[in-house]
Amino acid sequence: MLRILAVAALALLAPACSRGDAGATEGAGAAKRVTLTIAGPRGSHEFRVEVASTADAQERGLMFRTDIPKDGGMLFAPYPPDGGPPKPAIFWMKNTPSPLDILFIRPDHTIARIAENSVPFSETPIPSGEAVTAVLEINGGRAGELGIDEGDKVTWESGPGDGKPG
Known part of the structure; x- marks a missing residue:
């Protein structure tokens, strides 16, 4: 009985994951890119990242991608994509061949948690631990x-449709 409950719980968890079984992500030319800055006591660093602001884009994420620039990545914003209130996020690495650092960002734009070097292709849930935007x-x-740590401040360009929280 306990095993059935565990399987049922995982089945409920799967739709909440930001990764699905879709193919490639948004076409490289179609994805909006923004400059994102992370600043903390150890300095600041800029990234040029793709924005996944729709449910479909967030479901695909960086699946199947091996061409992530050194200072690139993907911003899932707003999270959740329906623009609802902040909520805990659960990610996984299914169909993702590149190890990733996953940074969960609070409504005040500080980093709540960093899941470092997430294992490629893993289906183990990676939770935010608290509500994020x-x-x-x-x-x-x-x-x-880069010395990025929990509590560091994350900002990005603002503009129509960029998904900037808060």
Whole structure:
């Protein structure tokens, strides 16, 4: 009985994951890109990232991608994509061949949690641990290389449809 409950719980969890079984992500030319800055006591760093602001784009994320620029990545904003109130996020690495650092961002734009070097192709849930309004995926190990830490401030360009929270 306990095993059936565990399987049922995972089945309920799957739709909440930001990764699905879709093919490639938005075409490279079609995805909106923004400049994103992470600043903290150890300095600041700029990234040029794609914005996944729709449910479909967030479901695909960086699946099947091996061409992530060193200072690139993907911003999932707003999260949730329906623009609802902040909520806990659960990600996974299904069909994602590149290790990623997953940064969960609070409504006040600070980093709540960093899941470092998430394992490629893993279907293990990666929870935010608290309600968030955005999630950033960057190359695995980049957060550590740059001294990015929980509590650092994340900002990005504002403009129509950029998904900037708050």
